[in-house]
Amino acid sequence: MNRHIKDSLDRPLRDLRISVIDRCNFRCQYCMPAEIFHENFQFLPKSELLSYEEIVRISKIFASLGVKKLRLTGGEPLLRKNLSTLISELVSIEGIEDIGLTTNGVFLKKHAADLKAAGLQRVNISLDSLDDVLFKQMNGRDIGTKPVMEGIAAAKEAGLGVKVNMVVKKETNESQILPMARFCKEEGIQLRYIEFMDVGHTNGWQLKNVITKKELLEMLQAEFELEPVEEDYFGEVAKRFRYKGTTTEVGFITSVSESFCSSCTRARLSANGSLYTCLFNGKGHDLKSLLRSEMSDEELTDFIISLWNHRDDRYSDERAAGTRKKQEKIEMSFIGG
Ligand code: SAM
Ligand code: SF4
Ligand code: SF4
Numbered sequence: 001m002n003r004h005i006k007d008s009l010d011r012p013l014r015d016l017r018i019s020v021i022d023r024c025n026f027r028c029q030y031c032m033p034a035e036i037f038h039e040n041f042q043f044l045p046k047s048e049l050l051s052y053e054e055i056v057r058i059s060k061i062f063a064s065l066g067v068k069k070l071r072l073t074g075g076e077p078l079l080r081k082n083l084s085t086l087i088s089e090l091v092s093i094e095g096i097e098d099i100g101l102t103t104n105g106v107f108l109k110k111h112a113a114d115l116k117a118a119g120l121q122r123v124n125i126s127l128d129s130l131d132d133v134l135f136k137q138m139n140g141r142d143i144g145t146k147p148v149m150e151g152i153a154a155a156k157e158a159g160l161g162v163k164v165n166m167v168v169k170k171e172t173n174e175s176q177i178l179p180m181a182r183f184c185k186e187e188g189i190q191l192r193y194i195e196f197m198d199v200g201h202t203n204g205w206q207l208k209n210v211i212t213k214k215e216l217l218e219m220l221q222a223e224f225e226l227e228p229v230e231e232d233y234f235g236e237v238a239k240r241f242r243y244k245g246t247t248t249e250v251g252f253i254t255s256v257s258e259s260f261c262s263s264c265t266r267a268r269l270s271a272n273g274s275l276y277t278c279l280f281n282g283k284g285h286d287l288k289s290l291l292r293s294e295m296s297d298e299e300l301t302d303f304i305i306s307l308w309n310h311r312d313d314r315y316s317d318e319r320a321a322g323t324r325k326k327q328e329k330i331e332m333s334f335i336g337g
Pocket of ligand 2: 025026027031074075076090104123126277333
């Protein structure tokens with residue numbers, strides 16, 4: 001039986017983001033700074049990660065509660081072995097209309113064809129700079145743009161829809177705002193500028209490092225003619241514009257400057273199987289223990305319904321209004337983007 005549920009602020013449950021792994025081959029300063037995620041950092045042992053069987057079981061339950069979109073993320077999701085096997089099982093779940101994958105793109109050249117064959121429709125590839133030196137600095141691993149470019153090409157070649165995500169941070173990659181727009185427009189790829197967010201405790205976030213959508217748009221409009229695009233569906237995250245005379249769009253994820261909590265329909269499952277009803281929750285709800293207990297699907301479903309019914313998270317709205325209480329926050333690499 002399909003039940004569509006609402007939280008205490010009348011928001012339905014529509015999206016589930018699943019972090020399949022906490023490890024990553026990059027050390028982006030804004031996400032996994034190398035000083036903290038160093039050689040001896042204790043990542044989760046395999047036994048602590050949700051198994052594919054567990055991910056499929058929980059996804060079926062979420063689908064029965066109205067979830068239509070799944071997004072696989074991490075850490076770097078392509079570091080998890082045989083991800084295509086998981087995707088092929090997720091695509092066949094009744095009610096799931098869309099599956100996305102967010103990746104840094106380095107391993108896409110190797111996997112794009114398999115992912116497409118497994119039923120994946122689209123990928124979001126993160127790329128913060130076209131400049132090799134800056135890109136190496138930003139990813140903290142001395143990896144140039146070449147493998148990411150090859151990943152983008154392989155994804156297109158395999159027939160996957162491609163969007164590019166760029167986190168914009170003042171005094172870091174401002175110089176790349178326009179070159180990235182030109183590159184993506186030329187390639188017919190939707191670029192999404194992401195405002196630098198205050199996720200976790202390790203990335204040294206300060207408001208003064210945020211370049212807002214308004215500022216970005218002004219920079220773009222000095223060079224391009226843009227027209228706004230209507231929202232596709234309730235809860236759409238990106239504010240989108242189209243380059244006039246083309247079908248190519250550019251989007252903005254305005255988590256800081258224009259919060260969008262009132263239409264937030266997303267739940268997140270961390271790599272170790274905890275459920276978070278907001279990106280900024282400090283503590284999740286341990287679904288893994290429940291999945292590994294004697295609990296039936298019906299009991300798990302009731303547990304999630306009760307959680308969602310009580311949900312009142314609106315962290316970004318509260319930050320904008322200055323009413324936010326200080327709270328513990330979870331790291332982005334753990335919970336996924
Ligand atoms: N490793 C994959 C990647 O980079 O695409 C997937 C996981 S990553 C945590 C998901 C998304 O979160 C990426 O697009 C990344 O740029 C973004 N992200 C990470 N830390 C961020 C921050 N502090 N502010 C805004 N976006 C961030
Ligand atoms: Fe890794 Fe993605 Fe975080 Fe960069 S943003 S450190 S690629 S998880
Ligand atoms: Fe959703 Fe929390 Fe982000 Fe608001 S702050 S949009 S509730 S994840």
